[in-house]
Amino acid sequence: MxxxxxxxxxxxxxxxxxxxxxxxxxxIIFFVIFDGFTRELxxxxxxxHTRAVEIISGDFLGSSERPPVLGVIITxxxxxxxxxxxxxxxxxxxxxxxxASFVFLLANLFVSKYNISVFCSLLWVFYPPxxxxxxxxxxxxxxxxxxxxxxxxxxxxxxxxxxxxxxxxALLFGLLALTRSLYIFLPIAILMFWLGYLCLFKRQISxxxxxxxLFIFGVLVFSIVLTPWVIHNMILYDKFIPxxxxxxxxxxxxxxxxxxxxxxxGKYTKDILKIPELINSxxxxxxxxxLLKREIAVESIKxxxxxxxxxxxxxxxxxxxxxxxxxx
Numbered sequence: 001m002x003x004x005x006x007x008x009x010x011x012x013x014x015x016x017x018x019x020x021x022x023x024x025x026x027x028i029i030f031f032v033i034f035d036g037f038t039r040e041l042x043x044x045x046x047x048x049h050t051r052a053v054e055i056i057s058g059d060f061l062g063s064s065e066r067p068p069v070l071g072v073i074i075t076x077x078x079x080x081x082x083x084x085x086x087x088x089x090x091x092x093x094x095x096x097x098x099x100a101s102f103v104f105l106l107a108n109l110f111v112s113k114y115n116i117s118v119f120c121s122l123l124w125v126f127y128p129p130x131x132x133x134x135x136x137x138x139x140x141x142x143x144x145x146x147x148x149x150x151x152x153x154x155x156x157x158x159x160x161x162x163x164x165x166x167x168x169x170a171l172l173f174g175l176l177a178l179t180r181s182l183y184i185f186l187p188i189a190i191l192m193f194w195l196g197y198l199c200l201f202k203r204q205i206s207x208x209x210x211x212x213x214l215f216i217f218g219v220l221v222f223s224i225v226l227t228p229w230v231i232h233n234m235i236l237y238d239k240f241i242p243x244x245x246x247x248x249x250x251x252x253x254x255x256x257x258x259x260x261x262x263x264x265x266g267k268y269t270k271d272i273l274k275i276p277e278l279i280n281s282x283x284x285x286x287x288x289x290x291l292l293k294r295e296i297a298v299e300s301i302k303x304x305x306x307x308x309x310x311x312x313x314x315x316x317x318x319x320x321x322x323x324x325x326x327x328x
Contacts, residue, residue, distance in 0.1 A: 011114065015104055016105065020100065020101040022100075024094070027134045030131050030132075031090065037084070037089070039086075044138055048137050049137055050071075051066060064237070064244055066244055067229075068229060069139075092133070092137065093135060096141045099145045100121050100130075106151055142179050143176060149172050154169060161211060174221070175225065177242075181243035229242065233287075245286040245289070246290060249293060258301070266311055275296075278293070
């Protein structure tokens with residue numbers, strides 16, 4: 001029996017590293033083709049690169065416009081190898097490749113068949129957006145990695161409601177929220193769905209009561225993970241802000257001008273940023289600027305609600321395209 005267990009364990013390890021190797025080779029080829037080491041910083045890459053450089057120079061406060069995790073995790077890379085974007089991009093290549101291996105583990109939890117699990121992992125290996133984003137200093141790769149780990153630990157929590165599993169799940173949820181601010185709503189959405197499922201279909205109210213301590217523990221861990229960022233923003237703006245102060249930016253550029261041809265096609269336009277209300281906003285801080293953008297975006301949606309379905313449908317179509325973000 002022990003020999004059989006060891007054989008299965010070794011087989012799992014073999015496929016884990018095999019998938020990682022295949023994913024790594026694919027991404028390194030793409031990395032080389034697109035000059036990952038020498039390419040200039042582009043778009044949002046500069047913000048995360050700058051945050052890491054600032055941390056190295058002793059500026060631990062920085063700004064609140066970008067969530068902190070990506071800048072923090074590339075800081076050790078810069079400390080060891082130098083402040084070259086290529087090294088940070090290669091870290092993204094490694095994380096993306098590792099994600100493929102964890103997809104294998106995740107699939108194996110559900111089906112326990114190596115051929116199916118390997119097939120699922122290969123879908124990630126050759127998924128075009130995964131390859132594309134793996135060579136950029138952007139949050140897509142890190143957040144995808146964290147989401148995969150979260151699903152694994154959610155499965156573990158269902159199987160074994162231990163404090164360790166809850167701790168890891170809550171920790172990962174917190175890190176995900178500090179990688180892409182929108183994900184701060186994910187645990188809330190999952191919790192509401194789970195409670196609704198229990199109450200409406202299984203009617204196991206006792207289950208909720210029996211696991212109340214674990215739930216409180218998870219919320220506590222999640223809150224502790226977010227606390228440094230909340231304190232950071234409190235220092236800057238004297239307000240409780242558990243997210244970045246650029247969270248509304250995409251809402252505005254995607255919905256601020258719904259009659260724009262790019263917006264209609266599912267893209268976005270930064271022309272909205274040139275309107276007088278935003279240009280003449282030098283006297284307000286980043287938090288107030290974000291609130292102003294939200295107000296403009298919401299007002300645009302309200303006034304052009306009949307124009308909203310077309311861009312929304314095209315965004316859904318873009319999601320299934322090999323490059324979901326038409327501008328990347």
